[in-house]
Amino acid sequence: MPRTDRIAEPWGTRTPYGPGEPWPVRVDTHLAEGVTEDDVDAWVQSASLLHSNGDGLDIAVRNGRIVGVRGRAVDRVNHGRVDPKDLFGWQANESPDRLTRPLIRRDGELVECDWDTAMDAVAGRCRELLDEQGPSAVGFYTTGQLFLEEYYTLGLIAHGGIGTNHVDGNTRLCTATAAAALKESFGTDGQPGSYTDVDSADVICLYGHNVAETQTVLWARMLDRLAGTDPPAVVCVDPRETPVARAATVHLAPRPGTNVVLMNALQHELVRNGWIDRDYVDAHTVGFAELEDRLGAYTPERAAEICDVPADRIREAARLIGTAERLMSTVLQGFYQSHQATAAAVQVNNIHLLRGMLGRPGCGLLQMNGQPTAENTRECGADGDLPGFRNWSNDEHVAELARIWNVEQLDIPHYSPPTHAMQIFRYAEEGSIRFLWITATNPAVSLPELARVRSILAQERLFVVVSDLYLTETAAFADVVLPCATWGEKTGTFTNADRTVHLSEKAVDPPGEARPDLDVFLDFARRLDLRDKDGAPLVTWQEPEAAFEAWKECSRGRPCDYSGLTYAQLRGDSGVQWPVTADAPDGTERLYADGAFMAHPDYCESYGRDLVTGAPFEESEYRALNPEGRAVLRAAEYVPPHELPDADHPFQLITGRTLYHFHTRTKTARAPQLQAAAREVWVEMSAADAAARDLAEGDLLEVRTSRGRVRARLRVSGIRDGVLFLPFHYGYWDASGAEPERAANELTPTDWDPVSKQPIFKTAAAAVDLVERGGVSAAPTTTASRPVSDGVPPTRGGATAEVLEEVR
């Protein structure tokens, strides 16, 4: 059977196909050294956990240990393929430095203790503060990596039990703008498109979405279309020369922070050339007149000036978009983590509305996310929103939720928008939040302006609880550390970026005393003695499947309707797209067929916000604008970025990810093949910028902003002039130096999009200095960080990275 080095060839072997044909199956298998399929005791159903694509896979178990993974041929998402991060990442489960016992701070040191002691301390401090100050003292900062059942339970405990408004996830950093943009245009969250739109699209646009690295299997699908007959044209918007940019028909590399101008210019051309479906716009949208008015000033020439992109290239992209018959668009961090995030992402929705391209095969609009279970934080209310995409400013919605939870309506905080992550840390900084429970995420590396984040977490007056697998940089600040089970060690469901729900079953026991987060939350609720309004226990379930059943009822009738779905159904072919109802028992491939939107004032999740100020609109304003619940075309004016280069800081710094790592590398750095592929931080600069400063590949540089400094070796790459790139994955738990000079977020500003509240990681003014000549940059050669010069050793995985690929 053919084997492929999947570090050297992350997307594996091509299986070309033409428009409308089924995507061929290719089953990827990777097993531990010396283990064959015959040795495997059991294959346990699951899905990928190191990105948002939701690739169905089975976990190989031998003698009670995970020994590998195999893609599920039947899965609608991946047709058997597995991302390199998942092919190798499972090894992190067995890392010898897993936390196996709770830790508690005694005399300034974290020491081991039993669960009872740890949970008594957690619940005890929480109760103390509730009595003294009330729910405003308590905050939860969760993740995009737990399971649906855990988020729903956490949301109930926090909103319905404790009554705090301070609940958010690190999904604020990855997916908040996707949700916000969908709410602005369609009145509610919910992904319109489907991955299957790749199969028939004739133009695919990727806006700030380096899909080749963030969702490798989705890119493999696109590559297979590009290798087949009648391939789609590709439009790429990205300041880096990503694999997508190299494959693109048109590549636009705008100045960071100017996406709104570029998007307005594209729409300007669509309207000017009549490349819009006027009947669709008239029948199914509101806001066209205002949009048209706004677009008037945004000519390609003006955009060329602001974005530094040739006007003709903007026209060429507009022509492809305007003449497409089946237009697919995807959006990710290049928009979401950049200046005017929501305003820019909304313009992509506008394009699909203007062209009437929604709800049909090939006409997919995908506002993506980064993490595997980010979608579930949005649905279940663990990102602050109310569960089931309910509208916090609609009393009827809150009343319905109060009935489902059997609590008083006033006990569910809905007096103002939920407190977003950056504001939670701000309240902790000023001392009004005094209890912060951080689950499965690492803000001490992933949030902007780390010196500030560390100073907040280090405060004596803040009681910090951290649930994690390892002693992370964040856990080091905790008062109590809770060792938790992870993927493969517990059962639950999660939903990917195209609404596909997967079941992930427990394959092995967690190490030592580590427990599933669900069990920890239930224990917490018991110790706090949380009750409903009749005095019965607030949380009525003990097991994942019972939590799922409760969630189904909560979601019934809402856009993310799971009411028709069961664990049994998920054990079938694997991968079912919500909504799943009595009318749609097999799920729903696309939302919004025939312009049927869910934006009615009585039903919508949000009345929208001002795209510049972020101020929420009142119900009366929304009703006047959109009485029938059509889609909303939202116009946006350009506002210059808040931090622009100057003589002292001549570069624009952007941060991002690499294919081989996930988040802060807690798992991927513990998988030898992945760690070796990108072992150390690097900085990217264009050839012209490097030449102008007499810098060369491999030189050690110091990158500075007004907030800090990072040392990194130079990769001269295809990035646009004037821009530096740093991967954000690298923190300090495995750093060699003592100084905090490794994490990209030492440099990033505290600034966020006023609409989605997503922090801005892609517009900081920076300077570079040479520290030391010569050396080898650890940047991968296979990805956007590909060197422009020859002679750099290629990224290879070798024998241990060989993966079986069976094309069927």
Added chain:
Amino acid sequence: MKLGLAIEELHRSENHLHATLLAVSDRHAADHEVFHVARDIARWSDRHVQALAAIGHDYGLELDPEPDRSPGVLEAVRQTASDLFGRRSEPGLVLLADLRHVHRVAAGVSLDWELLAQAAQGARKRELLELAESCHPETLRQVKWANAKLKESATQALVS
């Protein structure tokens, strides 16, 4: 005709709003959204001041097209001070007071635009009416921002 007076008064009140937004921004440098958004929307007042100065010529007025700015040194001191005191909970209350003030000033500007628009209609001054129609919505957005931010910030500042 007292159109000149109305323009002059609006020029003064927009100037005041511009300065108020910048001062509030500086005072709340540790409340990053307030800091940035107040500056972003102060630009609207900046533009309005310029436009009023330009149209003022037609009415024999000599108005400064540049909005007043507080001296740079003071601004820096305010920002540093607000960063330093960002650790205390009183800034929450100061923020509420400041947002209330912005709301009041912006609401005044909004009324001034109403007056100007009424006068322009009565006097059939098309250009002046168009100016009011293009600027006034931005003033309303400034008012709504102050209102929304106040509402959002009030609970934590008052109950904890």
